[in-house]
Amino acid sequence: MDPVAKHVGRITRGTTGVNRLRRVDRWIAAQPAARVPGCLVVDLGYGASATTSLELHERLSRGNPGVEVLGLEIDPARVELASAELAAAREAGPTRYGRAIASDARVSFALGGFEVPAPRPPHVIRAMNVLRQYDEHEVAAHWATMRARLAPGGLLVEGTSNEVGRVCSWVALDATGPRSLTIALKVDALGDDAMPAPSVVAERLPKALIHRNVPGERVHALLAELDRAWAIEAPLADFGAVQRWVATARRMREAGWPVIGGPARWRLGELTVAWDAVAPGASPP
Numbered sequence: 001m002d003p004v005a006k007h008v009g010r011i012t013r014g015t016t017g018v019n020r021l022r023r024v025d026r027w028i029a030a031q032p033a034a035r036v037p038g039c040l041v042v043d044l045g046y047g048a049s050a051t052t053s054l055e056l057h058e059r060l061s062r063g064n065p066g067v068e069v070l071g072l073e074i075d076p077a078r079v080e081l082a083s084a085e086l087a088a089a090r091e092a093g094p095t096r097y098g099r100a101i102a103s104d105a106r107v108s109f110a111l112g113g114f115e116v117p118a119p120r121p122p123h124v125i126r127a128m129n130v131l132r133q134y135d136e137h138e139v140a141a142h143w144a145t146m147r148a149r150l151a152p153g154g155l156l157v158e159g160t161s162n163e164v165g166r167v168c169s170w171v172a173l174d175a176t177g178p179r180s181l182t183i184a185l186k187v188d189a190l191g192d193d194a195m196p197a198p199s200v201v202a203e204r205l206p207k208a209l210i211h212r213n214v215p216g217e218r219v220h221a222l223l224a225e226l227d228r229a230w231a232i233e234a235p236l237a238d239f240g241a242v243q244r245w246v247a248t249a250r251r252m253r254e255a256g257w258p259v260i261g262g263p264a265r266w267r268l269g270e271l272t273v274a275w276d277a278v279a280p281g282a283s284p285p
Contacts, residue, residue, distance in 0.1 A: 007074040008145060009045070009113030012130060016047035018055070020165040021128055023184040024157060025059040026268065027170075028124060033155040038066040039123035042116055044146070045130035046071040050082035050109065054089060056126065057107045070122070072112035082109040114145045121151035127158045128170065131207040139208045147175055160204045166195065167204045171275070178275040180260055181209070181219075183226075187269045188241040190230070198230050198248075199223040212280045219278040225255060226271070242267050 028034050034041065041060060043053040053071035060067045073079050086109065089101040101107075110117070116125060125146050131139055146156050152175075159170025159182075166186040171178050189195045202213045202223055209219045229251040236244040249266040253259040258274040265272065 007111060007113035007117075008115045009074050009130075009142075010133065011075045012045055012047065012133060015129070015163065016049055016052055017163060017165075018051055020161055020163065021052050021055065021126075021168075022059075022165055023168045023269070024126065024128060024159065024161070024170055025056055027182060027184065027265075027270065028056075028126065028155075028157060029060050029063055030265075031124070031155055031172075033123045033153055034060055034067070035064050036123050036153075037064070038068065039064065040068045040070060040118060040120060040151075041124040041126065042118055042122040043069060043071045044112075044114070044116065044125055044127040046073060046078075046082065046109075047129075048078055048081070050085040050089070052128075053082065053107060053109070054086070054101060057105060058101075061105070066106070068106035069108075070118055071107070071109040072116065072118075073109070074111060074113045076111060079109050079111055114142045116146055116149040118149065121149060121154065123151045123154045125150065125154070125156045127156070129160055131158060132160050134207060136207060136211055139206075143173060143178070143208075147173055147177070150175060159206045160210075162204055167201055169201050169205050169209075171206050171208065178208075178279070180272050180275055181206070181278050182270055182272040184271075185245075185269045187245040190241060198226045208280065209278060217280065219280075222257065222273065222278055225257065226252065229255070242269075245269060 043056055046053045053069055057069040071082055086107055090103050131142060150156060156173040157170050161168040166189055168184045170182050172180045183201050185198060185201065213220045229248045233244045233247040236247050246263050246266045249259060249271050258277050260272040260274060
């Protein structure tokens with residue numbers, strides 16, 4: 001019997017890299033679900049190495065020392081490799097991955113897919129760069145499967161990033177469904193050939209939205225308005241890209257977009273809007 005067959009999902013390309021998910025990790029660390037004492041966080045589809053799961057634990061444990069991270073993959077070879085990397089990291093300490101990994105750090109790896117076979121309901125499930133290879137019509141069912149595994153008050157974070165983590169977006173979901181969309185960019189790189197404007201995130205939208213970036217859809221209107229706001233705030237470039245982004249986010253809120261959060265998050269290159277503002281199939285505001 002195929003060992004993968006009993007798990008829900010397909011093996012991903014497995015591409016990963018150091019610091020690729022730093023922006024989403026930083027956002028997750030600020031969420032109440034990630035601050036529950038002893039919370040369980042699942043890194044679903046972590047890829048071809050232990051890197052992102054180890055980084056996730058290191059970042060979350062700064063504010064929640066008892067956090068536990070479980071990396072799940074449906075490829076047995078990846079689980080075996082990640083487990084070996086974890087053992088090496090514990091032994092090597094700070095020379096491995098550039099940070100110390102305590103011998104008692106609560107990190108482990110196991111076989112699993114969207115069914116999330118965890119020892120107890122997780123408070124957070126992070127599923128980044130997993131649904132990108134699926135068809136849009138498959139997304140809702142996989143969201144529902146993962147949401148059903150959450151602990152009360154739990155959070156599902158599903159989205160996409162580019163290979164170096166400079167362009168990211170994700171949907172936050174709870175037991176009732178999607179709640180918000182977050183765009184996170186390295187704003188001081190905007191204007192470069194690779195990142196000409198904020199709408200560069202269109203290439204890295206979550207699967208539920210990436211094919212909806214067309215006239216008449218809400219997410220298309222959001223990105224068009226974001227580019228306009230960024231252009232209007234160009235005079236602030238002399239004060240730095242961060243100040244320009246903060247002004248851009250404020251302008252988006254003043255224009256009627258339901259922007260969640262404030263300057264503390266905007267200064268990190270984030271913009272979060274309520275899901276209803278970008279939900280597929282409805283006319284733009």
